Amino acid sequence: MQIITVGFVYAVYENEESVHKILHTCSTKTDRTLDDGRCEYYLDVYSQRANSRRKSIQIIPWFVEDSQWIAEGDYTSNGYGNWEQRLNSTECINRTVFVGALHGMMTAYALARICHELFGDVEYAAIDTDRNKYPIGSGRVVFVNAHSYYAAVTANYLMIECDKFCKVIQIDPYVSDNVPCTGNNGQWCSNMGQYFCRSLKCMKYYCATCWDLNSNHLTTQTNECEPPAMVHKPLMRNARTA
Ligand SMILES: [Zn+2]
Ligand SMILES: [Zn+2]
Structure with missing residues (x-):
């Protein structure tokens, strides 16, 4: 040893x-x-x-129940059979953020509380875990309102300070893997949307071809004056629990 x-x-x-x-x-x-x-x-x-x-x-043990936090209230009855179905619905994904670079001691409850205080009501938070159910440093948060979602996505980075650690966590839109490509110039495309453009001007899914065809994506140089939330940046599907 x-x-x-x-x-x-x-x-x-x-x-x-x-x-x-x-x-x-x-x-x-x-x-x-x-x-x-x-x-x-x-x-x-x-x-x-x-x-x-x-x-x-x-x-530092990990309590399995700390991987998930669900707000009180009967969200499941809202037209969905169970939580998994609800969370994977487009309606929910449009209010879900991916959170990266999390500290290993961050529980789903603590994450939900921090996001609630900063951006607004949260209905669900989860910490991604490995096959041993130990946290891998990422998670997701589902906000109640789209307004909170946009506020979080625009913030992009968040500094969490406490007596034990000080850490900058990263917030991005949560990317689904089964959304079709938006197409280009109103033209229909049969491909799957492999890339999600996180610019507030786009916030859409594109396949590789349509990404390149989009005139906003032509320039590789970033405009210095442009706020980060406006920059066209492709995101791919985030890490998720195995
Ligand atoms: Zn396409
Ligand atoms: Zn874009």
Whole structure:
């Protein structure tokens, strides 16, 4: 076994029981600025190299239920059979943002709360996880109103400051993989919309051909005076839970 004195390491246990065991031996700290009802766990370890010098390491578990947050209220009855169907509907995707560069300790609840405070009501938030159900640093937020969605997309970057970390997170429109191409100049196109233009002037899906045909996309030089939200920039489908 390699002993790492600086940095971090991931440990995947074979059984969930082991996670409970390790957390039981940890000391806890309940006050944290994220204020999401969770606490921090610290484990005392003795380094063999440094003559049994005690070192406190932080153990960061991920509670599976923190991957998803759903606002109170019966949104499912709104014409959809279940949440998955609702979230994948065009109507919902048009109010969904992709959030990247998230801190590993950010819960769906905390993310929803931050977005609510800054941009408006949120109905759903999710943290993307890997096959071990551990967060991978991205997520999505569904706003109640399109107005909040546009405010978030226009902000593009968000600085989150708390006692533990300070991190700039990235907000982009959430890109669906089953929207047809918008076409060019009102001409119908049978291709799938592989690229989403995040410029507030477009906010549409295009296939590679129609992207190039669009006169707004001809110039490769960016206009310095143009606000970032107006710049034509292709987005592809975001990472999502496997
Ligand atoms: Zn096309
Ligand atoms: Zn565009």
